[in-house]
Amino acid sequence: MGEPKTIHFVSLGCAKNRVDTEVMLGVSSESGYEIVNDPGAAEVIVVNTCGFIGPAKEESVETILEMGAHKEAGTCKKLVIAGCLSQRYPEELAAELPEVDHFLGSSDMLKLREVLKGRTERMLVGNPAQYTMRADDPRVLTGQTHSAYVKIAEGCNRECSFCAIPSFRGKQRSRPIEDLVREAERLADMGVVELNLISQDTIAYGRDLPRRQSLAELLTALADVRGIRWVRAHYLYPEKLTEPLVEVLSRHDRVLPYVDMPLQHASDTVLRAMRRGHGGKRMYELVERLRKSIPDSVFRTTFIVGHPGETDDDFAELVAFVEWAEVDHVGVFLYSPEDGTRSAEMRELVEPSVAEARRDELMRVQGPISRERLQLRIGTELDVLVEGVSDESELLLQGRWWGQAPEVDGSVYLANGTARAGEIRRVLVTDAADYDLMADFVDGPVGRDAPPGEKDPRPLKVKLRTLP
Ligand code: SF4
Known part of the structure; x- marks a missing residue:
């Protein structure tokens, strides 16, 4: 058996696109491909594009051109474009980008199998109505595993x-x-x-x-x-x-x-x-x-x-x-x-x-x-999902309390203890910045810290609003 073939992915746009990329990563693994971080070391490069608004489209086109350079250099043998941009503008892109070998749309993730087998045509953008993701679609998670x-x-x-x-x-x-x-x-x-x-x-x-x-x-x-x-x-x-x-x-x-x-x-x-x-x-x-x-x-x-x-x-x-x-x-x-x-x-x-x-x-x-909404949390106890060592300092752990969604809402930094990534732990909030909180681990049972009505009364006072 020879070396496994290599594939590199660039995923642009929103979380929905990211899930599509994770399905294509699953397809690649099942097809025996090794996923590599360096596009210069990849035989196949897939760009999952965003076509939502103007700036996102520009970023997608720039990325395609950047990845196209690896094809010119000879390291990349196959350049594949997927996602919303190719779903929206298939003909235009096919005419403008001769370096692209295959176009998949926003619902054609599983067609990557045929592309990797080398048995298919260039234009594979399908009708989105014909695909809905299913639990048994292959998927490789990116980012945090928890x-x-x-x-x-x-x-x-x-x-x-x-x-x-x-x-x-x-x-x-x-x-x-x-x-x-x-x-x-x-x-x-x-x-x-x-x-x-x-x-x-x-x-x-x-x-x-x-x-x-x-x-x-x-x-x-x-x-x-x-x-x-x-x-x-x-x-x-x-x-x-x-x-x-x-x-x-x-x-x-x-x-x-x-x-x-x-x-x-x-x-x-x-x-x-x-x-x-x-x-x-x-x-x-x-x-x-x-x-x-x-x-x-x-x-x-x-x-x-x-x-x-x-x-x-x-x-x-x-x-x-x-x-x-x-x-x-x-x-x-x-x-x-x-x-x-x-x-x-x-x-x-x-x-x-x-x-x-x-x-x-x-x-x-x-x-x-x-800022004020976050500062109201100082002195209260919250449950935090620990994500691992902080990007800011090796001496801090980083996580999110339930009011912080991943990637968009900031973090909680923890300085006083140890925990495994993926654990949910009770913490006491000690400080607040514009988007982030500082907190210390405390002993105590976890359960959602803001239980509605049936557990401890809420320590946080929320102003009730009335119609003007
Ligand atoms: S039409 Fe667009 S903005 Fe309106 S709900 Fe649907 S996806 Fe959202």
Whole structure:
């Protein structure tokens, strides 16, 4: 037997793309390939691209060109492009990039098998509606072994005017609960204790299944898998929260009351232009309901500034909402016109410099709010998932408490003890910075530190909000 063949992956874009890359890593391992970190040592290079918005597309093209250099140098024999960019622009890319040997779309992960066998044509971009991930798809986890993303559905049925995703990811296709439980069991066997559920529209999970299933049912089923300690749902569309969902978020010991809900804006006019199906009042009602029904919840949201038609008054409404809502984590994106969307046809454009100034202003307003929310944790006990030795110093351990999602929300630094990566430990918070906490290990049973109602009373005071 000769040396194993080598393959290198570049994964761009969001967590959903990362799961797709992990499936292609699984396909490569099954096919006998050795995965290498150095593209210069790889016979096959796969770039899993992002085609979401302008800057992401540019980054994808630059990466393809960079990887193409290894083909010119002769070390790389096969260059493969996968993901949203090739799903969106297959013909254009095929014409512009002769150095690329194969194009896969955003739902063609398993076709990599045929590519690696050397028995297939150049253009392999398929119809996304024909693929939904399954528990028995091969998968190699990247990053921390105790935490994994789980893609619970593909596609989206909404019609937000700024978003091109439904046009190339297709209609929503939810995976059945039984299949997701099987995947969770496999992940738990691999040492995973934290599941982060992702999709385009997580709150709509299961509505498309023949036997309608709900996000609340799914959360309960996954949290009951042996070995799974934390389940967190990302990307909840701002809909009225159903009673069963509030119930499971607030009462289940292993379902985290972490609400990640992209609100996008708070002005009626902009929300109408975005075709979100609701006005700004919904935002106030949602935050108020959340604070009342799950007072210990942690709230993450994102906004888009610079959407066509956004006036100074609209932006002022958004700022007023952000000041009122006092959410924990906020991300602000600049509007990006996308081919084939209704927003891209609108005429009342916002100057890029104005949009940038609005983004900076919103972050300036939110900064002290996030800081204050973290400072409220000083002196309280929390459960922390230990991730290992800190990137900052070998003398510190690093982890996350349940209110910090991986990769987006900061860390907890621990200076006074030892622990294994993947352990959930009780800590006392001693200090807070802009995004991170300092804490010491303490003795004491773990269980979610913010148990709704039935355990110790919450040490943290959360202000109840009322409608203005
Ligand atoms: S819900 Fe999200 S993915 Fe679906 S159309 Fe709206 S922005 Fe796009």
